[in-house]
Amino acid sequence: MKIIIVGCGKVGETLTELLSNEKKHDITVIDLERTILQNITDTYDVMGIAGNGTTFSVLQEADIDSSDVMIAVTGSDEVNLLCCVVAKKSRSKIETIARVRSHSYFNEISYLRESLGISMIINPELAAASEIARLLRFPNAIEISTFAKGRVELMTFRLHENNPIIHKKISAVIGQYQADIVVCAVERDHKVVIPDGNFIFEEQDLVSIVGTPKSSNDFFKKIKIKTHQVGNTMIVGGGTIALYLALQLLNMGIGVKIVERNKARCKELCELLPKAMIIHGSGIDHDLLLEEGLADCESFVAMTGNDEENLFLSMFAGTKSKGKLVTKINRFSYDEVIERLDLGSIVCPKQLTAQYILQYVRAKQNSIGSNVENIYRILENKAEALEFNISKKCPLLHVPLEKMHLHSNLIVAAIIRQRKIIMPRGGDEFRVGDRVIVVSNGNQILDITDIQK
Amino acid sequence: MNFRMIFYVLGLVMNFESVFLLVPCVTAVIYREKEGIAYLIMAVVCLAAGIVMTAKKPKNRSIYAKEGFAAVALSWILLSVAGAVPFTVSGEIPSFIDALFEIISGVTTTGASILTDVEALSHASLLWRSFSHWFGGMGVLVFILAVMPLTGGRNIHLMRAESPGPSVEKLVPKIKQSALFLYGVYLFLTVLQAVLLLAGGVNFFESINIAFATAGTGGFAVRNSSFAEYSAYVQYVTSIFMILFGVNFNVYFLLLAKKFKVIFSFEEVWQFFAIIGVAVLAITYNVRHLFPTLEEAFRSSLFQVGTIISTTGFATTDYNLWPAFSKIILLLLMFIGACAGSTGGGIKVSRVALAWKGVRSEMVHACHPNSVRVAKYNKNPVSVELLRSVYVFLAAYIFIFTGSVLLLSLNGNDFETNFSAVAATLNNIGPGFSKVGPTGNYAFFNGFSKFVLMFDMLAGRLEIFPMLLVCSPHFWHNNKKFFRQRWRRK
Numbered sequence: 001m002k003i004i005i006v007g008c009g010k011v012g013e014t015l016t017e018l019l020s021n022e023k024k025h026d027i028t029v030i031d032l033e034r035t036i037l038q039n040i041t042d043t044y045d046v047m048g049i050a051g052n053g054t055t056f057s058v059l060q061e062a063d064i065d066s067s068d069v070m071i072a073v074t075g076s077d078e079v080n081l082l083c084c085v086v087a088k089k090s091r092s093k094i095e096t097i098a099r100v101r102s103h104s105y106f107n108e109i110s111y112l113r114e115s116l117g118i119s120m121i122i123n124p125e126l127a128a129a130s131e132i133a134r135l136l137r138f139p140n141a142i143e144i145s146t147f148a149k150g151r152v153e154l155m156t157f158r159l160h161e162n163n164p165i166i167h168k169k170i171s172a173v174i175g176q177y178q179a180d181i182v183v184c185a186v187e188r189d190h191k192v193v194i195p196d197g198n199f200i201f202e203e204q205d206l207v208s209i210v211g212t213p214k215s216s217n218d219f220f221k222k223i224k225i226k227t228h229q230v231g232n233t234m235i236v237g238g239g240t241i242a243l244y245l246a247l248q249l250l251n252m253g254i255g256v257k258i259v260e261r262n263k264a265r266c267k268e269l270c271e272l273l274p275k276a277m278i279i280h281g282s283g284i285d286h287d288l289l290l291e292e293g294l295a296d297c298e299s300f301v302a303m304t305g306n307d308e309e310n311l312f313l314s315m316f317a318g319t320k321s322k323g324k325l326v327t328k329i330n331r332f333s334y335d336e337v338i339e340r341l342d343l344g345s346i347v348c349p350k351q352l353t354a355q356y357i358l359q360y361v362r363a364k365q366n367s368i369g370s371n372v373e374n375i376y377r378i379l380e381n382k383a384e385a386l387e388f389n390i391s392k393k394c395p396l397l398h399v400p401l402e403k404m405h406l407h408s409n410l411i412v413a414a415i416i417r418q419r420k421i422i423m424p425r426g427g428d429e430f431r432v433g434d435r436v437i438v439v440s441n442g443n444q445i446l447d448i449t450d451i452q453k
Numbered sequence: 454m455n456f457r458m459i460f461y462v463l464g465l466v467m468n469f470e471s472v473f474l475l476v477p478c479v480t481a482v483i484y485r486e487k488e489g490i491a492y493l494i495m496a497v498v499c500l501a502a503g504i505v506m507t508a509k510k511p512k513n514r515s516i517y518a519k520e521g522f523a524a525v526a527l528s529w530i531l532l533s534v535a536g537a538v539p540f541t542v543s544g545e546i547p548s549f550i551d552a553l554f555e556i557i558s559g560v561t562t563t564g565a566s567i568l569t570d571v572e573a574l575s576h577a578s579l580l581w582r583s584f585s586h587w588f589g590g591m592g593v594l595v596f597i598l599a600v601m602p603l604t605g606g607r608n609i610h611l612m613r614a615e616s617p618g619p620s621v622e623k624l625v626p627k628i629k630q631s632a633l634f635l636y637g638v639y640l641f642l643t644v645l646q647a648v649l650l651l652a653g654g655v656n657f658f659e660s661i662n663i664a665f666a667t668a669g670t671g672g673f674a675v676r677n678s679s680f681a682e683y684s685a686y687v688q689y690v691t692s693i694f695m696i697l698f699g700v701n702f703n704v705y706f707l708l709l710a711k712k713f714k715v716i717f718s719f720e721e722v723w724q725f726f727a728i729i730g731v732a733v734l735a736i737t738y739n740v741r742h743l744f745p746t747l748e749e750a751f752r753s754s755l756f757q758v759g760t761i762i763s764t765t766g767f768a769t770t771d772y773n774l775w776p777a778f779s780k781i782i783l784l785l786l787m788f789i790g791a792c793a794g795s796t797g798g799g800i801k802v803s804r805v806a807l808a809w810k811g812v813r814s815e816m817v818h819a820c821h822p823n824s825v826r827v828a829k830y831n832k833n834p835v836s837v838e839l840l841r842s843v844y845v846f847l848a849a850y851i852f853i854f855t856g857s858v859l860l861l862s863l864n865g866n867d868f869e870t871n872f873s874a875v876a877a878t879l880n881n882i883g884p885g886f887s888k889v890g891p892t893g894n895y896a897f898f899n900g901f902s903k904f905v906l907m908f909d910m911l912a913g914r915l916e917i918f919p920m921l922l923v924c925s926p927h928f929w930h931n932n933k934k935f936f937r938q939r940w941r942r943k
Contacts, residue, residue, distance in 0.1 A: 002626075026626040034836065042518075043607060047626040 001365050002026045002067040006053030006083050007074030008036045010331070011099065011124070014354035015071060019361065020044040028062040054082045056090060064090050069361055071097045073353070077105060081116065088117045095119040095364060097357055103240060120360050127356055128349035129244030132326050135345050136254065136299050137229040139324035140220070142206065142345055145376050147387060147437055152414050152421060154184070154378060154385060154439075155216055156208040157225065158342075159201055165223050171197035179219040180423050181211035184413040184439040185383050190339075192382040192441045194409050208379065210413040210437065212421045230254060230298035230324060236283035236313055237304035238262070238269050241328065241349065245301065250275050257292060259283050283313050294320050303328035314343045372446065373435070383441035385413065388448045390434040395449060402426035405453040410440035412451070454928075457511035459524045462611070464506025465597055466528040470535050471499035476584050477539070481577035488575040491543035499535055519922065521610030525594060526919035529911055532593060533557045536585060545578050550900050557907045559585030560593075561914035562796060564672020564766035564883030565874075565906070567896040571677050576658060582673045583665035589914070590669025590698075590796035591639050592616060599632035614919050618793025619804055619843055624706045638705045639796070643668040646694045653686045663687075667694050670797040672766025672883040679768040679891060680756070688752055688769055692759040696729060699763030699791030718832040721803045725762075725792050728802070732758045732786060736779045743775070754779075762786040764798040766883025768891030780886060787876050798881030798913050800850065807835060807843045849917050854879060857909050864902045874898075878909040 003019060005012050008031040019025050027046040030053040031037050037048035051058035053072065064070070070087040072080035077100045084096035097120040105112065109121050134144050143156040159166055165173045170183050174197075186193050187206035193199070201207065209216060220227045233249060235242050238260030246256045246269075256276040260266050266280045281288045283304055294300070300317040302310040307329050314327040325344035338346055355377060362375045374387040390397070396404060401412060401424055415422040416435040422428055430436060430448075438451055445451060474496035481489020516524065533556050540552035551567045558565045559582050568574070574582075588596060592615040598608060608628055613621040623631045647664035651657065662675045676682060680691065700722055707716045716722070736754035737747075744750040756769045761783050772783060790799010810828040817824055828835040854875055861871040866888060873885025874895070884891045895906065912920040922928055 026630070028626050041623070042609060045608070045626070045628050047623050 001069060001361070002028075002063070003361065004028050004030065004053075004059070004062050004064065004067050004070045004087070006030045006070070006072045006080070008033070008040055009073065009075060010350045011073045011353050011357075012071075013040060014351060015073065015357060016040060016044050016046055018354060018358050020046055024365075028067075030058060030062055054079055054086055056086060059087060059090060064094065067091065067094055069095045069097065069364065071357055071361075073099045073357075077102045081112065081118070084118045085116050097122065097360065099124065099353060101125055101240070103243075120357070122353055122356055124349040124353040125240040126244050127352050128241050128328065128347050129248060131347055131352060132241075132245050132301060132345075133248040133252070135326060135347075136233060136249065136301075136324065137252065138227060139230050139299060140225050140227070143208075143378065145378055145385065147374070147376070147385065147414070148416050148421075148435060151212060152210060152416065152437060153213055153216060154208055154210050154376075154413075156185075156187075156206055156379065159203055159205045159207060161203055163201075163203075163223060163225070165201050166203050168201055169197065170195055170199045170201070173201070173223075177219060177222040179211075179222065180215040181209045181219050182411065182413045182423050184208050184210050184385075184411050185379060185441065187379055187382065190336075192379055194383075194411050194439065194441055196408075206379070208383075208439075210385075210439070211423060215421075215423065232257070232297055233299040233301060234259065234289075234292065234294060234297045234317075235301045235303065236289075237302070237310075237328075238265050238278070239303060239305065241303055242301075243269065243272060246273050246276050257297070259289070259292070283309065286316065289317075290320065297321055297323050299324040299326065301326040301328070305330075307331055311338070311341070311343070315341065318343065378439070383439060385437055385439045386445055388436045388438065390430045390432060390436060390448065392432050394430060394432075396430050396452070397432065398429050400427050400429050404451070406451055407440075407453055410438055410445070410451055413437045413439045454523065455511070455513055455515060455517075455520050458514055458516060459520055459527065461507055461509075461511050461514075462516075462524045462594070462597075463528055463531055464503050465601065466532055466593055467499045467503030467506060467535065469503075469593060469597060470532055471496040471503060473584065473588060474499060474536075474539070474581075477577040477581040480580045481575070484576040486575045486577050488539075488543040488545065488577045491539040492577060492581065494542065495535065495539045498538075516607045516610050518610050518613075521614040522919040522922045523928065524611060525614040525915060526911070526923040528594060529560065529915060529919075530923075533560055533907075533911075536560065536581075539581065540578060543575070543578065545574055550903055551896070554895065554903045554907055555582065556585060557910050558878075558883070559583075559671065559673060560589035561881050561910040562586050562590045562669040562671040562764070562798065563878055563881045563910045563913070564666065565878055565889070565895050565910070566673065566883075567894060567903075569894060569896055571673075571675065579662060579675050580658075580665075583662040583671070583675070586669030586671025586673060587643065587665040588669075590671065591635060595632045596636060598628055599636050602629075615915065616794065617798070617914075617916055618701075618801055619807065619846070620839060621794070622703075624703060634706060635702055638702060639668060642694065642697060646690065649690045650687060653684060653690060655683065655687055663691065664694075666767070667691055667765060668698055668796065670695065670698050670763045670765045670791065670795070670881070672760070674767060681769050683769075685748075685752060688756050691767065692752075692756045695759040695763040695765045695767075698765075699759075699795050699797040700725065701792040701794040703794055720831050721792050721806065724806055725802045728786070728789065729758055729762060732762070732782050736775075736782055739779045740775050757783060758786060761882060762789060762797075762799075763791045763795075764880055764882045766877070768884055771890060771892050773886055773890040773892070784873070784876065784886070787873075787880050787882055790880055800847070800880075803830070804843050804846060806830065807840060808847060810835065811840045811843065846917065849921065850879075853909065853912055853917060857905050860905045861898075861902050864899055866897075874906065875909055878906045879913040881910060881913045 003025050005015055008029055016029055020027055029040055029046055030049050034050045037050055041048040049062050072083035074080055080098040084098045087094055087096050096118045098118050100121050101123050113121050140157050141155045145154040183195055185208040186195050217227050232255035234257045236259045238258045242258055249256050258276055259279045259281055261282045263280055266278050269278045300323050302313040304310055310327050314325045318325055327343050327346050329346055329348045372386050373389055376385045378385055412424050414437040415424050474492050477492045478489050536556040537552040540546040541549045546552040554567050594611045594615045624634055625631055643664045647660045650660035650663055659675050666673050704716055704722055733755050737751045741750045753770045757772055760767045788800055789805050790801050791797025793801045793803045814826045814828050857875040858871050869887040870889055874889045877883055877885035
């Protein structure tokens with residue numbers, strides 16, 4: 001596909017990196033700054049054009065007439081929207097994606113999308129808030145992805161000491177607890193393994209399981225991991241994400257306490273969130289946090305504007321409270337270091353934005369070429385989950401899984417047959433109309449037949 | 454420095470060299486020449502070496518600017534050494550230094566020969582010489598980038614190190630597509646020229662040779678008299694194609710993309726044509742009394758100007774006999790050279806123009822210290838970094854030039870010979886003046902001088918910095934550890 005990316009900030013660069021790594025797209029990036037472009041074109045196999053992405057001539061130079069997707073991720077909402085409008089006017093078949101973050105457009109997103117013909121509008125703050133809300137609903141998960149409209153969930157959690165399944169084989173665990181789930185990936189020492197039945201769990205493993213919300217809930221109960229949502233949360237930093245997050249949490253019946261150092265902002269928040277408790281003060285003030293019940297709160301979200309402050313806040317909260325920790329990070333460059341700190345969940349709005357856009361682009365791409373319905377990147381891009389539709393022509397119809405010669409680095413994680421969700425075991429088979437979810441870390445799978453050796 | 458990756462790239466180059474060597478092999482089969490065996494042996498040796506070197510793919514495959522420089526310079530040296538062997542093995546050029554000189558002159562598209570009798574060579578060797586011009590002209594690594602699945606954004610550094618010009622840009626988003634396009638246009642123009650030559654009554658073998666040598670702006674001819682014996686039609690066709698190959702290839706891309714407006718603002722090409730036009734008119738006027746007709750004077754000066762400015766180096770006439778004014782014009786054209794992004798050598802029209810703009814704006818700045826000026830070239834603002842790279846290139850160019858003239862003077866030839874020999878090799882032209890003029894050759898230099906000239910040719914083709922890098926002790930010092938480890942393991 002031919003893709004134009006306007007704006008080479010963090011999101012633009014992440015997108016460029018992820019898309020150019022797929023090697024099947026022709027990417028052109030547009031930015032005003034030559035030095036930034038130089039840097040990008042030196043690092044990735046893309047073309048750079050210096051200029052204003054809202055102008056017709058620059059878009060012409062980027063060969064918009066034959067492009068498939070345009071992604072506008074500059075720092076300004078209006079520029080992004082205008083880019084999309086100009087692009088759409090010069091080529092009606094193009095898919096346009098805009099990042100719009102301002103709160104003033106919040107309620108008008110669907111109107112904008114329809115009236116301006118924009119395919120996707122993404123609000124990074126909202127995306128981050130939703131992600132955090134999802135994490136707080138199930139505090140023991142580090143990552144949650146949903147498939148098949150929420151009927152199948154992929155959850156990642158860490159095995160802490162005293163967990164009964166440590167040092168046990170997967171097959172034994174499944175048998176012992178009669179769990180209707182599939183263990184689809186385990187991350188150990190930064191390496192993702194797709195395990196088979198003989199895999200043995202160790203402490204500190206990051207285990208990803210696939211199941212229906214109910215079956216995974218049952219499984220968690222049996223292995224004594226808490227599954228209920230948190231009862232209350234403390235948020236430090238009252239920015240836009242905090243606002244969106246508080247709105248969602250209050251809706252879910254979770255008590256919210258926001259610590260914000262700017263008095264004027266506190267008043268604003270009071271008006272917008274009448275049900276939340278707003279506290280004026282600095283997050284660095286430890287006494288204040290303790291006084292407000294840090295030790296008893298079930299979750300703690302650090303999202304001030306400063307990455308370092310957030311990290312230390314979370315570390316501090318980790319020593320005082322046993323609650324779920326969520327840390328917002330803007331710059332993702334130290335991810336390897338941060339991972340080692342065991343801060344619970346890290347949320348990076350810009351990274352998230354790039355991921356969402358990427359998913360959209362992939363879905364578009366896949367609807368053209370291969371038979372993949374959807375691709376989800378999981379475990380920080382180290383593995384992917386793919387959704388397939390089984391058609392009449394599929395050569396693997398009615399072959400039991402144990403008789404297929406599957407690659408070792410993938411697993412058939414779920415079969416969705418009409419209303420039924422099947423956690424596949426050796427005897428299960430594909431039937432016409434099934435949706436199949438495959439988790440893989442490595443080879444490119446473009447068709448369901450690629451899962452065989 | 455990621456030496457493993459450089460090693461891997463060198464292995465790829467060896468594989469491709471072995472494929473290239475099959476071309477003279479096939480020629481030898483057609484003409485039933487025993488020299489073909491030498492090429493076949495070398496092809497097998499190169500393939501074996503290449504397979505060994507590429508057996509293990511390096512884990513870290515990143516290529517940064519310095520790896521790009523080093524890989525390109527070492528590739529070209531390796532390529533030349535391997536390419537020279539068949540000449541010596543087949544006994545056609547008994548001295549290995551001479552053979553090396555000949556093939557470096559080939560791949561760098563210089564066209565300076567040490568052979569006194571070209572016609573005595575076998576068809577296989579003649580074609581190998583011309584073919585080396587062809588793949589050297591557009592670049593071996595660019596070729597590899599075009600056909601190999603070497604993906605990764607940083608490979609642009611390989612292309613940048615090998616392609617001439619102050620700023621190398623991609624034409625389309627992917628390097629592979631850009632490289633494929635360049636080779637596509639290159640191949641098309643080469644075939645077109647060969648067909649036009651065939652139509653002009655040149656035999657098949659010579660047409661191909663001439664087309665290869667013109668396309669790479671090389672200059673190896675298949676006849677001792679170079680171009681003097683060919684018809685006027687052939688001379689005109691070749692003149693035009695030499696100039697076409699000296700044009701920035703981006704123009705062809707813009708032509709195909711129908712972006713005529715952009716071509717119109719492409720200053721470099723118009724300057725290139727303007728220089729050619731003025732030089733041709735001046736020389737025609739200056740030499741009109743030496744030729745029986747005005748047409749012949751025009752044709753000779755067009756051919757000579759075309760051959761010098763595109764740094765090809767064919768000759769239809771001995772311009773040593775021309776008046777000093779014409780000779781000086783040709784000498785100046787040698788330094789200017791072709792456009793950036795073409796197959797020609799020299800300083801490049803764009804660098805000269807940029808340097809000129811830089812001088813002018815510095816002059817204004819000296820008179821009005823508070824003035825702010827932004828120079829523009831090809832309708833784009835010229836960055837300070839670009840200007841700096843031009844100045845640095847010119848400085849390095851002058852150092853190498855003067856150093857080479859000094860070293861060459863040890864050999865005891867006259868000044869004009871030494872000076873023009875360096876000018877002709879550093880700018881990848883071929884013939885110079887006096888003893889190295891169109892009727893002379895480079896055979897009389899001693900071994901040391903030949904090595905100096907070989908270095909000049911490589912430095913000229915690769916635009917100096919890659920060669921300077923691999924010659925710097927710093928580079929080898931930093932990589933000593935790598936070699937030691939490698940050595941120990943064996």
